[in-house]
Amino acid sequence: MxxxxxxxxxxxxxxxxxxxxxxxxxxxxxxxxxxxxxxxxxxxxxxxxxxxxxxxxxxxxxxxxxxxxxxxRDVTTAIRTLLYHADIVDDHWGANAYLFCAVAEQQLLKFQSQPVIEQLAAPATVVNTARPIRIAHTLGEQLTYLRERVFP
Structure with a gap:
């Protein structure tokens, strides 16, 4: 690693x-x-x-x-696919798996959280309006990841 x-x-x-x-x-x-x-x-x-x-x-x-x-991205995709398609028997494992994916996606893949995406969709200030331009590539990767690899 x-x-x-x-x-x-x-x-x-x-x-x-x-x-x-x-x-x-x-x-x-x-x-x-x-x-x-x-x-x-x-x-x-x-x-x-x-x-x-x-x-x-x-x-x-x-x-x-x-x-x-x-x-x-391969690791988080595999875990999210398992969580999405499988019947998780251990709630503790499932909760930790979701948390692990969220941390890896936000810290290592640089994906944005749901509240940030909602704020970007309805910018209230000039700073918020300019921010999507700086992270457009990452947002595009995030959308592709979610659509194609996690929830096909």
Missing amino acids: KLDDENYQKTAETAALVEAYYDDLEWSHYLLLPKRKMSRLDAIVEPLLTELPDGRTEIAWDDPGPVTVLHW
Whole structure:
């Protein structure tokens, strides 16, 4: 899991060390990072990133083996899909899952909360009128995310 540490090259070494320590287990490796970091990852990782047929991205290291790149958006989509389509048996888990998604979406994906969106839809001041222009791209991503990936 990476947020501010952009030394992605050490991911292979870390994964290999974990495998060596827990050598009696079979491993699948994933690198979780914000999507905005993909260009940085692509610029510094050897071998080059490969796009898989299912749309995911993979780093084809020999040791420890392939590492699949996931984004926070993938995690929140999976959790929200589960919450939307499944019968959640544990209310405590469900409440925490919703909270986790909200925090990840607002802090890592930079999505706006419902009250902010309502304020942007009916601006009362010049400052509020100019704000949607600055965050239009993020609002577009947020709308696409909600329409296509979470509630298809």
